[in-house]
Amino acid sequence: MSTDSNAPLSRRQFISGAAAAVAGLTIAPGVFLLKPAGAAGSTEGPRWGLLIDTDRCNKGCTACVDACHEEHGVHSLGRPETDAQWIRKVELHDPDTGHNHSLPVMCQHCENPPCVDVCPTKASFIRPDGVVLVDKHTCIGCRYCMMACPYKARSFIHEALTNQKPHSPRGKGTVESCTLCVHRIDRGDHTTACVEACNTDGHGAMVFGDLNDPDSTIAQRLREQGSTAIRADLRLNPAVRYQGI
Amino acid sequence: MHPRSTLFGIALPAVLAAGLALTLGGCSSQAEAPPMPQALGEQCVEPTDVMRRNHMAILFHERDEAKRYGRRNPDHSFVGCIDCHVSPSASRDQPETHFCMACHQFNAVKMDCFQCHTDTPSDEAAALWEAHGDAAALDATIDRHLAGFTGAAQPFSVTPFSVTPLPATPVPALSLPENSTP
Numbered sequence: 429m430s431t432d433s434n435a436p437l438s439r440r441q442f443i444s445g446a447a448a449a450v451a452g453l454t455i456a457p458g459v460f461l462l463k464p465a466g467a468a469g470s471t472e473g474p475r476w477g478l479l480i481d482t483d484r485c486n487k488g489c490t491a492c493v494d495a496c497h498e499e500h501g502v503h504s505l506g507r508p509e510t511d512a513q514w515i516r517k518v519e520l521h522d523p524d525t526g527h528n529h530s531l532p533v534m535c536q537h538c539e540n541p542p543c544v545d546v547c548p549t550k551a552s553f554i555r556p557d558g559v560v561l562v563d564k565h566t567c568i569g570c571r572y573c574m575m576a577c578p579y580k581a582r583s584f585i586h587e588a589l590t591n592q593k594p595h596s597p598r599g600k601g602t603v604e605s606c607t608l609c610v611h612r613i614d615r616g617d618h619t620t621a622c623v624e625a626c627n628t629d630g631h632g633a634m635v636f637g638d639l640n641d642p643d644s645t646i647a648q649r650l651r652e653q654g655s656t657a658i659r660a661d662l663r664l665n666p667a668v669r670y671q672g673i
Numbered sequence: 674m675h676p677r678s679t680l681f682g683i684a685l686p687a688v689l690a691a692g693l694a695l696t697l698g699g700c701s702s703q704a705e706a707p708p709m710p711q712a713l714g715e716q717c718v719e720p721t722d723v724m725r726r727n728h729m730a731i732l733f734h735e736r737d738e739a740k741r742y743g744r745r746n747p748d749h750s751f752v753g754c755i756d757c758h759v760s761p762s763a764s765r766d767q768p769e770t771h772f773c774m775a776c777h778q779f780n781a782v783k784m785d786c787f788q789c790h791t792d793t794p795s796d797e798a799a800a801l802w803e804a805h806g807d808a809a810a811l812d813a814t815i816d817r818h819l820a821g822f823t824g825a826a827q828p829f830s831v832t833p834f835s836v837t838p839l840p841a842t843p844v845p846a847l848s849l850p851e852n853s854t855p
Contacts, residue, residue, distance in 0.1 A: 557743065561740070597790045
């Protein structure tokens with residue numbers, strides 16, 4: 429009798445207690461069931477990212493979009509279906525409460541980017557500092573990355589372009605997206621065009637910084653205030669984080 | 674061996690050698706090089722003969738370092754070439770005004786850099802071109818312009834590109850296998 433009553437208990441113990449003990453163990457060399465605490469942000473070197481406070485971001489304000497497109501020479505060609513978009517303002521409306529959100533969405537610079545996984549020519553790649561880019565020298569314009577991206581962040585250039593910006597080459601037949609102003613990063617400017625514009629012309633809703641530097645503003649705010657990743661269920665660990673959604 | 678193939682084995686190399694000699698003989702007079710537009714600066718980042726022969730290799734070699742790792746060499750930057758060599762008033766439609774096109778057209782080289790990269794100098798460089806008249810002021814502004822590139826977040830640490838002069842290639846001797854048939 430006692431053995432009968434103990435049997436389910438031990439099974440439950442096995443499921444709840446023992447499984448939790450296993451979870452932290454190594455299941456193969458270098459493969460963990462659970463990421464050890466503190467592993468996030470422990471890689472060497474910087475990882476650049478953005479933090480966007482959607483409570484500050486205002487509906488109708490397009491300072492970041494305009495600055496980005498001005499910085500990179502992205503102009504409308506009069507055909508909205510195919511015009512490139514590096515940042516889009518997304519408006520969210522909760523019908524139950526009537527609450528409205530407005531937030532800029534650009535390339536989220538994932539740690540595990542699906543666009544890199546699917547690229548047949550390795551043109552879509554992630555730099556050591558976490559910036560996800562397209563190498564247009566090897567891009568063949570197949571647009572697999574555009575289909576793979578859950579954020580719809582990439583655009584295809586359909587037409588021949590002229591008068592590109594010197595720091596931002598763009599050309600027909602290639603895919604492009606937010607570069608996190610990589611030319612500024614390499615120059616040593618610790619800001620992007622969108623963040624700069626949001627602070628001067630917008631509402632101070634965006635912060636740029638090094639996620640791996642515990643003393644940076646962005647890392648402190650993420651640590652103290654928390655944040656949300658869009659489509660966190662996909663476990664892509666984006667470097668662009670949001671607050672207030 | 675068939676006598677006809679033996680005849681070809683001797684006659685063909687002789688004919689080819691004669692043709693080559695005639696061709697080389699016809700090349701004795703050199704074609705005149707195209708006039709190249711004057712650059713903004715006085716000294717290029719590498720000696721002129723190195724750049725003439727190897728500029729494409731330098732650009733190609735360091736392209737992936739710059740693009741994929743952000744390790745940019747300010748001396749060998751594509752934007753730097755354009756800023757210094759191409760006047761803001763130049764146009765690729767008039768090759769004689771555009772440094773790159775002047776030589777590429779002469780040498781029948783068709784490359785597609787400018788499908789994506791801009792073919793005119795940056796705004797900062799365009800201002801230097803405007804001020805081209807005052808040499809002293811120009812030197813100072815060029816220094817300032819170059820100093821703007823030195824604050825790179827990641828220092829440049831590429832394996833230096835070694836320029837190996839191409840060996841003088843002798844005309845290969847014509848030799849066909851003995852039993853070769855045309």
